[in-house]
Amino acid sequence: MKNNQNLNQSPSHLASQSTLQSYQKTPTVRPWIISTVIILGFFVVTLLLPENQIEDFATGVVAISVLIVFFEGKRIEIQKYPATLFGRGPWSYAFTTFLLWVVALPFFINRRYKILNGEIQMKGKAIKI
Numbered sequence: 001m002k003n004n005q006n007l008n009q010s011p012s013h014l015a016s017q018s019t020l021q022s023y024q025k026t027p028t029v030r031p032w033i034i035s036t037v038i039i040l041g042f043f044v045v046t047l048l049l050p051e052n053q054i055e056d057f058a059t060g061v062v063a064i065s066v067l068i069v070f071f072e073g074k075r076i077e078i079q080k081y082p083a084t085l086f087g088r089g090p091w092s093y094a095f096t097t098f099l100l101w102v103v104a105l106p107f108f109i110n111r112r113y114k115i116l117n118g119e120i121q122m123k124g125k126a127i128k129i
Helices: 002-008 011-023 031-048 051-075 090-099 101-116
Strands: none
Touching (some): 051 090, 051 101
């Protein structure tokens, strides 16, 4: 019975499932903790830096965050999941992170956590009851 189900699925769907399963690990730290540490750490470091270095530091942190969001979004194939206010694919999530770093980065971290734990279904995939 299982073989018949696999034959009915498209090859791209099977490829994306295997990709996610190979990366899928249950994170031990909740996403809100990660987000809080990143945001608070950013503000603490900016308070400790000399005034002339704050802008360079902030630009670097946002740029690195945008790159991480983009490549992580491509890796988990985020475009295959339902769109949100912050994006539809890696490019839009990265652009939103660039514009609204304080809000979009924690949102992306939470979304990534839910995708990797199977809490969000792919577009067009039926939910089993």
